[in-house]
Amino acid sequence: MSGRRLLAIVVKELRQLRRDRISLAMILGIPIMQLVLFGYAINLNLRGLPAAIADEAGSAGSRALVMDMLATGVIEPVAQARSPQELMDLLRAGKIGVGVAIPRDFERRRHEGREAVQVLVDGSDTVVQSAAMQLAQVPLDPVLPGSARPRQIGGGRIAVVAFYNPERRSPVNIVPGLIGVILTMTMVMFTAVAIVRERERGNMELLIATPVSRAELMIGKVLPYAGIGLVQTTVILLLGMWLFQVPIRGGVLDVYLAAILLILANLTLGLLISTKAQSQFQAMQMTFFVFLPSILLSGFMFPFAGMPKPVQWLAEALPLTHFLRLVRGIMLRGAGLLELWPDVLALLAFTAAMMSLAILRFRKRLD
Template sequence: MTLRRLWAVVIKELRQLRRDRITLAMIVGIPVMQLVLFGYAINLNLRGLSAGIADQAGTAGSRALVMDMIATGVIEPTVEARTPQELMARLRRGEISVGVVVPPDFERRRVEGREAVQVLVDGSDTVVQSAAVQLAQLPLDSAAAAQRKIVPGADAPIGVVAFYNPERRSAVNIVPGLIGVILTMTMVLFTGVAIVRERERGNMELLIATPITRAELMIGKVLPYAVIGLVQTTVVLALGLTLFQVPIQGSALDVYLAAVLLILANLTLGLMISTKAQSQFQAMQMTFFVFLPSILLSGFMFPFAGMPRVVQWLAELLPLTHFLRLIRGVMLRGASLWELWPDVLALVAFTAVMMTLAILRFRKRLD
């Protein structure tokens, strides 16, 4: 071994890395991405939960209590309702995470020391459920507490009712999300290397000689993996039901339709990556760039409501974000896809855009 030959190999590797822009980007990009995501975007201290208010009392005391709840920063009123039933409907559709119900006899209940306010919580997200419990610690006011001869806040008559997962079982929240995480990881990777693999194995020369069009090739690449995605969905659902007793409150057909929407979105995203990558290794690297933000920003691991507004806008571009809303809405809250149409439309639009770009970028040639 000589230092001269060793140095020649080192120089050769450095020059190769300089030409490989994808690897070079990962050297700097991954540390920067993780630092920004964990330091800025991810926040376990939930604030600004979307809330609906149904103040049926309409008194000065009830309005003051609602303002006190808002002042905590835990909730942010986005909807006004007249009845608890209206709040429940919005809760089921995922439009709000918390509903505050002030009954017509609020003042009498407060004086008598009975439960005067009810907080309805979407318990399908256990983190949201824990944050909403903080509202129950608010004192109604010191005068009413003095009449009851208690310390203010020691026994505040505010009841918190958690729906869809009252036992706060983690599996109920995690298993539906795992469907999306697994499909995102596998579907993007499978099609991400599809076109590149054809080129590396020499099959692209055969495809060039055939009359097949670009669109036919792209769609033909997607369909087999869509079936594989449905098999994976079935496996996760079966294990979730048998091992963790995760319920399916809504229609099983809606569950599979939601899975199909995510599968197609991820497959077309993978095709887009495949038209850009020059090798299978590059395709896997680019897939990692997509997977890391998806799992961190979609609301699967960390609460979506705790992220800064700019990061939430970025997360809206990720298919997994919309799928989590769909699958949790159908499986845990019993909603239908029709009620969750904004997220359905977002996945359809994403699929159409990615497929169009992939077809336009693909060329039936070797260079």
């Protein structure tokens, strides 16, 4: 064992690492990203849940109750509703997570000590369901200027009703999300190494010599993996229904269409990565750099509503965020793709942008 030769090897590896800018960026970027995500973006103390309020009573007491609920910071009105049915439609479309229904006879119910208000919650997210329970603690009797504490008339006057997962079973929420997580991990990784593998094996020159256009080559790389993604989707759906009794309340065709949208988005993202990476190892590193924020910010592990606004804007650029809204809306709430059209358009736009960038970068690297 020669210390001099050993030192030479160490210096050589450090110099090679210094030239490998992608690996160097991963060494510094991954711990920084994890620290920022877990320390700043992840928040289990939910505030500002998207909500709508249907106040059919329109009395001074009902308006005071609404102000008290808003003062808790738990909910934030993002839509308008005139009836409980409109609240249910908004819940089903995923536009709100909480709906507050105040009936016309609110004052009479309140004085009689009966259930006077219903808080309708999208129970497909158990964390949101738990946060909404705080609204049941808001007193129905308003505190008027110069008066004492509100008179307690009866208990259970604000009822929290959870839809779509009243048993609060975790698999009902997790299994649909796992479809997106697995497709993101595998599809991006498969195609991230596609072009790099051809280059490392010496097949790229042969492909260039053929009359196949660059767009045909890139699309041809994507299509076989799309079939693999559909097989994975089928396996997860069957196991989820068999082992965990996860329902599919919407159309099965809609589930597969949503899966195809995510598959195409991830495959085009993988192709873009493959045009940047110099080796298969670099391609896998870059895949992990994309996968980590996707799983943390999409709403799969941590509630989306608990993240700061800038982080939510960043999460909107991730395909998994939109797919989770689609698949949970279809499977758990029985919504259709047309009702969830903003997320459909977001995935289509992402796919078109990534494919265009991949083709442009591929042309530059071959010219």
